[in-house]
Amino acid sequence: EAGVAQSPRYKIIEKRQSVAFWCNPISGHATLYWYQQILGQGPKLLIQFQNNGVVDDSQLPKDRFSAERLKGVDSTLKIQPAKLEDSAVYLCASSLEQSEQYFGPGTRLTVT
Amino acid sequence: AQSVTQLDSQVPVFEEAPVELRCNYSSSVSVYLFWYVQYPNQGLQLLLKYLSGSTLVESINGFEAEFNKSQTSFHLRKPSVHISDTAEYFCAVSESAGKSTFGDGTTLTVKP
Numbered sequence: 001e002a003g004v005a006q007s008p009r010y011k012i013i014e015k016r017q018s019v020a021f022w023c024n025p026i027s028g029h030a031t032l033y034w035y036q037q038i039l040g041q042g043p044k045l046l047i048q049f050q051n052n053g054v055v056d057d058s059q060l061p062k063d064r065f066s067a068e069r070l071k072g073v074d075s076t077l078k079i080q081p082a083k084l085e086d087s088a089v090y091l092c093a094s095s096l097e098q099s100e101q102y103f104g105p106g107t108r109l110t111v112t
Numbered sequence: 113a114q115s116v117t118q119l120d121s122q123v124p125v126f127e128e129a130p131v132e133l134r135c136n137y138s139s140s141v142s143v144y145l146f147w148y149v150q151y152p153n154q155g156l157q158l159l160l161k162y163l164s165g166s167t168l169v170e171s172i173n174g175f176e177a178e179f180n181k182s183q184t185s186f187h188l189r190k191p192s193v194h195i196s197d198t199a200e201y202f203c204a205v206s207e208s209a210g211k212s213t214f215g216d217g218t219t220l221t222v223k224p
Contacts, residue, residue: 004155025135033134033211038192040216041216041217042116042202042204042214042215042217043156043202043214044214045211045212048179055211056211091155091156093156100158101158101160101212102158103148103155103156103157104155104156105155106155107151
């Protein structure tokens with residue numbers, strides 16, 4: 001089966017610009033996650049969807065980050081405006097059962 | 113709140129030597145435990161998991177981990193490592209609903 005797809009793989013923007021990342025989970029996976037992985041750290045959960053509803057967004061900086069999963073399949077994560085500290089790898093994961101997660105390759109964001 | 117501590121940020125070993133990557137967690141409830149591996153420029157892949165039952169779990173490539181509830185640990189071991197095992201290893205804990213908390217990772221470097 002196809003894995004979790006993410007695009008773009010790399011993105012370089014200037015601070016105060018906006019950026020969007022796209023994720024297509026494994027077919028049939030109801031749960032979708034967005035993580036932020038800063039260099040030298042483990043992934044940190046930003047938001048978790050169950051179908052098209054938000055389960056947990058407690059760690060999402062809502063003043064600048066937003067995410068949606070309108071049809072319960074693919075998802076978009078947006079940052080507006082970006083800050084230097086947003087430089088990180090943004091990982092998308094999906095799961096069928098709520099324990100084992102399958103990760104995409106990630107999007108590496110550099111904010112200059 | 114759950115947390116994960118990976119006690120070693122870097123572990124250099126020689127090929128064919130044994131290795132142990134240490135992981136301790138804190139949680140007030142029963143947990144699921146995972147080890148993920150991240151090869152250079154790739155996404156995270158599940159290496160092995162403990163959900164219930166036998167406290168010793170194994171992966172297909174020779175790694176094993178033992179869940180020790182009294183010591184709240186889930187250390188990863190391999191009796192003989194290969195060059196190809198060079199990667200970053202992440203320990204993760206999940207209480208429920210799929211949300212996982214990750215450690216900051218251990219970089220395993222296998223030298224010839």
